[in-house]
Amino acid sequence: MSNQNDNQQKLMDAIYWHGIPTLFRCPHDADPGNADIGLIGVPHSTGNGTTQRDQHLGPRAVRNVSAIGRRVHNEFRIDPWERCRVNDLGDVPMTHGNNNEKTIEIITEYYKTIADAHCRPVSIGGDHSITGGILQGIAGSHSKLTNGEKACLLHLDAHTDAFHNVEHFMGAVKSAAHWASYLVKGGHVDPEHSIQLGIRGNVRTLDWLDTSYDLGYTVITKPEYDEMGADKVIETIDQVIGDRPLYITFDLDCLDPTVAPGVSNIEAGIEGFGIDQVRIILQSVRGKNIIGGDVVCLMPTVDTPNQITSYRAMAVMFEMISLIADRHQG
Numbered sequence: 001m002s003n004q005n006d007n008q009q010k011l012m013d014a015i016y017w018h019g020i021p022t023l024f025r026c027p028h029d030a031d032p033g034n035a036d037i038g039l040i041g042v043p044h045s046t047g048n049g050t051t052q053r054d055q056h057l058g059p060r061a062v063r064n065v066s067a068i069g070r071r072v073h074n075e076f077r078i079d080p081w082e083r084c085r086v087n088d089l090g091d092v093p094m095t096h097g098n099n100n101e102k103t104i105e106i107i108t109e110y111y112k113t114i115a116d117a118h119c120r121p122v123s124i125g126g127d128h129s130i131t132g133g134i135l136q137g138i139a140g141s142h143s144k145l146t147n148g149e150k151a152c153l154l155h156l157d158a159h160t161d162a163f164h165n166v167e168h169f170m171g172a173v174k175s176a177a178h179w180a181s182y183l184v185k186g187g188h189v190d191p192e193h194s195i196q197l198g199i200r201g202n203v204r205t206l207d208w209l210d211t212s213y214d215l216g217y218t219v220i221t222k223p224e225y226d227e228m229g230a231d232k233v234i235e236t237i238d239q240v241i242g243d244r245p246l247y248i249t250f251d252l253d254c255l256d257p258t259v260a261p262g263v264s265n266i267e268a269g270i271e272g273f274g275i276d277q278v279r280i281i282l283q284s285v286r287g288k289n290i291i292g293g294d295v296v297c298l299m300p301t302v303d304t305p306n307q308i309t310s311y312r313a314m315a316v317m318f319e320m321i322s323l324i325a326d327r328h329q330g
């Protein structure tokens with residue numbers, strides 16, 4: 001009977017349209033010391049000065065649907081919610097949201113407290129500039145999550161975001177286009193053991209991608225992925241990253257626009273990833289020392305009526321949560 005009640009409760013917990021919309025219906029508790037995995041909203045959108053700016057609405061959109069994602073992981077055979085203490089920590093305070101540089105500082109300070117508490121963050125943005133603030137907070141010499149090491153990146157994106165060949169994007173310096181560069185220069189990311197995967201589309205100048213190669217990143221474009229095949233790409237990811245502290249950053253624009261239409265910086269000319277392709281890539285880092293992850297560039301205001309892109313964001317977050325819970329039982 002108690003099993004039956006338990007199952008009834010779990011069924012009710014996964015109904016998305018009632019109750020308080022926390023991320024994955026996790027308890028809301030702002031203290032990172034109470035969580036092994038902290039789910040965090042980063043409603044910031046002034047780091048992307050060039051395109052649509054409603055990315056700050058992303059965390060709320062995922063909160064609205066994500067109770068339905070409170071599932072067990074079939075392939076891993078785990079219940080992440082029971083293996084770890086997973087809480088919704090709330091949002092990074094956006095007191096200076098229209099000032100990108102100040103906000104990146106605020107994000108950094110916030111995430112330092114997360115790392116100090118040994119809490120592994122899984123965040124929902126927000127534009128991609130948030131990853132700069134997050135990694136300044138949780139990686140590098142001061143970090144308890146990496147034991148003072150730099151983080152390695154598994155960076156899925158249509159764009160490299162390492163464009164230091166321009167000083168600023170319409171005034172944003174630590175912008176959505178700059179983070180992958182300044183984190184290397186600042187000692188937070190180890191490019192020699194990081195992968196940028198899924199880059200596609202025509203660029204603005206022919207040397208546009210060179211900054212990534214110059215920094216030392218391994219870049220696998222989407223056409224290169226297609227030519228190599230998933231197995232070879234997964235082998236490369238494993239070799240490059242090893243068991244170093246790994247951070248996964250997932251720009252939804254790496255997915256094809258038919259799969260995830262509600263994104264900014266949409267790349268329509270070359271086919272992007274399907275959801276199974278990215279799921280298999282994400283699951284390939286199972287067992288690695290994942291310190292956290294983020295999902296960025298959700299644009300709820302241009303999503304489909306049934307909010308498919310919010311569901312994709314939720315699905316990717318679920319894989320990240322399950323990957324961390326699988327190795328780091330609370």
Ligand SMILES: [Mn+2]
Nearest residue numbers: 128157161251
């Ligand atoms: Mn990006």
